Amino acid sequence: MSLASNVVKRPGSSMYYARMEVPVDVQPLLKRKQLWKSLGTRDPREAREKVLPVLIQWRAEFAELLKRRAPTPDDLQAAVWSQYEGELERDRLRRAALPTDAKVQEATRELQADIEAGKVAWPAEPLAQLSVTMDIIMMKDAAEMDRERRAILLAEYRKHLATGETALISAYADQAIERDRLLIERGSPAYRDLCQRLQRAQIQALERAAERDLGKFDGVATDELVRPPDLTMGNRFAVPGESIMELYDRFKAEKAGSARPDTWEQNRKLVKLFAEFIGETSHITAVTKKAVRDWKHKLALWPLKAADMKVFAGLSFRKVIDANVAIGKPTISQKTINKYLSAVGSFAEWLLQNEYIDQDVMRGNVSRDR
Known part of the structure; x- marks a missing residue:
C-alpha cells in the first residue's frame, strides 16, 4: 500500500487521517478490519510526515498481537x-x-x-x-x-x-x-x-x-490445582537466605578467586536459567539428577543468543522455548549445552560438599557429552 493511500480525509472533515488495513490474520485478534487516526493537520505535506510514526506503531502492534497464542x-x-x-x-x-x-x-x-x-x-x-x-x-x-x-x-x-x-x-x-x-x-x-x-x-x-x-515454614499447597506445571519444579520452598540464587551467591563468595569476575557473571546467568526451570523459590533439594537431565533436554531447544533478542525480553526460560517453537530461531550447539551444564555442575558440587543436597546430581549428565 502506497504512502498516499495511508493519508486520507474522512467525509465531512477537513483534517487528514492515517488509515491502514488490518492484516487478515490480525483481524480476529483486533476485531477490526481498518484503523483510523486523526493527524491533526489540514496540510498534506505535514500529514505525510506525521503519518509515518502512526504506521510504524500500528505495524508494531500487529507484530505483538501475532506473537500471542491460545493458552495451553x-x-x-x-x-x-x-x-x-x-x-x-x-x-x-x-x-x-x-x-x-x-x-x-x-x-x-x-x-x-x-x-x-x-x-x-x-x-x-x-x-x-x-x-x-x-x-x-x-x-x-x-x-x-x-x-x-x-x-x-x-x-x-x-x-x-x-x-x-x-x-x-x-x-x-x-x-x-x-x-x-x-x-x-x-x-x-x-x-x-x-x-x-x-x-x-x-x-x-x-x-x-x-x-x-505460627513459625511453620515448610507447608505445601493442599489444593490439587496449585502445583508446578512440570513435576521437575520444586513443591517445597526455600527458607529465607537459602533460595537457589542466594546459595549460588554464597558459593561465589567462598570461591571468588577461582575464576575471573566475568566468568562468575556469565555462570550466574546460566545457573539462573536452571533456577527458572525448576522454580527460583524452590527448596534446594529440587536440584536433582532428574531436574538436570530434563533441563539438558530443554537446552537443546534454547535459541542462540536468546538474551540479545528483543522478542524474548522479559520471558522466563520455559516461555522463551515455547515462543521459539513458533519463531524458529537457531538453537545452541551441544558444546554450548555442555558449557551451561558445567556452570550448574560446579555449583552442584559445592552444594554436595556442604550437605545441601545428598547426591551427585551432575554425574552422567556432563561427562558423557564431553
Whole structure:
C-alpha cells in the first residue's frame, strides 16, 4: 500500500487521517478490519510526515498481537504456580522488612531524647505528639496489622471464588496475560477461568502465610490445582537466605578467586536459567539428577543468543522455548549445552560438599557429552 493511500480525509472533515488495513490474520485478534487516526493537520505535506510514526506503531502492534497464542494447559498451570510462588515471595519480603523489637525500642529512645532536648514540645504540640506516637505504634504493631490484613483478604478471596467475582484478582490475571502473551480476552469465559485459578493460588498462598505466623515454614499447597506445571519444579520452598540464587551467591563468595569476575557473571546467568526451570523459590533439594537431565533436554531447544533478542525480553526460560517453537530461531550447539551444564555442575558440587543436597546430581549428565 502506497504512502498516499495511508493519508486520507474522512467525509465531512477537513483534517487528514492515517488509515491502514488490518492484516487478515490480525483481524480476529483486533476485531477490526481498518484503523483510523486523526493527524491533526489540514496540510498534506505535514500529514505525510506525521503519518509515518502512526504506521510504524500500528505495524508494531500487529507484530505483538501475532506473537500471542491460545493458552495451553501448561500455560494456565504455569500462571497458577507463578501466582502462588510470587505471593509467598512477597510475604517473605514483607516479613523481612518488619521492624524488630530492637528497632521499636530504638525509635522510642530517640523520641524520649528529642523530648528531653526540646526538639519536640511535649505535649504543647499535639499534632507532632500524635504523629510521632502513631509512627511508633505502627512499628510496634506492624506484624499484627499485616496478619489482620491477610485474614481479611483471605476471607474476601474465598467469598469472591464462591460467587464468581473477579475484582480482587483481575490485575494479576491481566499481568499473566501480558507476561505470557496469551490470547485471552478480558471478561470472556476463558478470562474468568484464569481468574478463578489464580484466586485458588492466592488463597493457598495466604493460608501458607498464616502457617508462617505460627513459625511453620515448610507447608505445601493442599489444593490439587496449585502445583508446578512440570513435576521437575520444586513443591517445597526455600527458607529465607537459602533460595537457589542466594546459595549460588554464597558459593561465589567462598570461591571468588577461582575464576575471573566475568566468568562468575556469565555462570550466574546460566545457573539462573536452571533456577527458572525448576522454580527460583524452590527448596534446594529440587536440584536433582532428574531436574538436570530434563533441563539438558530443554537446552537443546534454547535459541542462540536468546538474551540479545528483543522478542524474548522479559520471558522466563520455559516461555522463551515455547515462543521459539513458533519463531524458529537457531538453537545452541551441544558444546554450548555442555558449557551451561558445567556452570550448574560446579555449583552442584559445592552444594554436595556442604550437605545441601545428598547426591551427585551432575554425574552422567556432563561427562558423557564431553
